[in-house]
Amino acid sequence: xxxxxxxxxxxxxxxxxxxxxxxVKDPYYIWLSEIILQQTKVDQGLPYYLKFIKCYxxxxxxxxxDLESVLKLWQGLGYYSxxxxxxxxxKQVMTDFGGVFPDNYDxxxxxxxxxxxxxxxxxxxxxxxAKAVVDGNxxxxxxxxxxxxxxxxxxxxxxxxxxxxxxxxxxxxPGEHNQAMMELGALVCKPKSPQCEICPVQGICLAFADKxxxxxxxxxxxxxxxxxxxxYLLFLDQxxxxxxxxxxxxxxxxxLYDFPCVETSESVDEVKEFEGVTLKNVFLDLEVKHILTHxxxxxxxxxxxxxxxxxTNGYMAIPIGDISNFPLPQxxxxxxxxxxxxxx
DNA sequence: AACACGGGGCT
DNA sequence: AGCCCAGTGTT
Numbered sequence: 001x002x003x004x005x006x007x008x009x010x011x012x013x014x015x016x017x018x019x020x021x022x023x024v025k026d027p028y029y030i031w032l033s034e035i036i037l038q039q040t041k042v043d044q045g046l047p048y049y050l051k052f053i054k055c056y057x058x059x060x061x062x063x064x065x066d067l068e069s070v071l072k073l074w075q076g077l078g079y080y081s082x083x084x085x086x087x088x089x090x091k092q093v094m095t096d097f098g099g100v101f102p103d104n105y106d107x108x109x110x111x112x113x114x115x116x117x118x119x120x121x122x123x124x125x126x127x128x129x130a131k132a133v134v135d136g137n138x139x140x141x142x143x144x145x146x147x148x149x150x151x152x153x154x155x156x157x158x159x160x161x162x163x164x165x166x167x168x169x170x171x172x173x174p175g176e177h178n179q180a181m182m183e184l185g186a187l188v189c190k191p192k193s194p195q196c197e198i199c200p201v202q203g204i205c206l207a208f209a210d211k212x213x214x215x216x217x218x219x220x221x222x223x224x225x226x227x228x229x230x231x232y233l234l235f236l237d238q239x240x241x242x243x244x245x246x247x248x249x250x251x252x253x254x255x256l257y258d259f260p261c262v263e264t265s266e267s268v269d270e271v272k273e274f275e276g277v278t279l280k281n282v283f284l285d286l287e288v289k290h291i292l293t294h295x296x297x298x299x300x301x302x303x304x305x306x307x308x309x310x311x312t313n314g315y316m317a318i319p320i321g322d323i324s325n326f327p328l329p330q331x332x333x334x335x336x337x338x339x340x341x342x343x344x
Numbered sequence: 345a346a347c348a349c350g351g352g353g354c355t
Numbered sequence: 356a357g358c359c360c361a362g363t364g365t366t
Binding site: 178183 | 360363364
């Protein structure tokens, strides 16, 4: 424990946000909140947490649900493997742990989608186990406090920061300590505009001492964004049926639904065939640029009117109005909301 | 060790 | 446009 650490506790008790998962001890709720909050801001995750605890009030109900229902509830939150793993882990709890949530760090680690961070969070919050969380906030706070320049996304950095975080962990109240460190990072020790003037540990911060806060944390690697050209085809027949497909295999949006798609290396002005079938009268309906973290999608939505929907393997015909019953990528949601073909 | 995996908000 | 977010799993 570092000297004057009580300053962080005092600040936390005065300034902490009132978040619903902070007022519960049930590991199921804490685990659920932690999965939702992975790589996700509180403001974005909060409504999903409320939806999930209402729809699935306990691990048993979540385990009994259809994966597709879980994905539908998760729609819009991104990183959909979290939803698949969430569902898988709930089943694990029922089968491997007799329906009782695992109560220690090592057992928690065996759950799908639970890594070192989440295992530390749940074990410390729910059970008071002395494990330090090391998330983006903690990396930033510690790197500035101690002026540690080891890249936080390197194996060496991850080890180093984990050791340090556990050294300064207040073993008498690990849950509160972890919450306080993260809250300080989220509200004060922010990435671009740290509020050092109101920081409770300004006086012991090595980076603040020489005004190098913005040099920390150090990160290596640059993100390379891949540009893709997608051409979605809306096959619309006389009965207002369309074709959709479930995205299988690994890749983006696994388990979600979208339309038949032709990917091209460059932007195209027409679509003449789909899976070996020649198409005539294909009209451009909408063109959008969709930005993801690691992909820039240049997307064209084309419409093809047909008497009957083609019977193509792997695709299913549904009434156009039923599209919203399926879990969809935000890109498709965007199209459904903007295209006149989906207006009732 | 490097990479894939969403979506939204802030600068 | 670039960066970041209560990270994890796969290769």
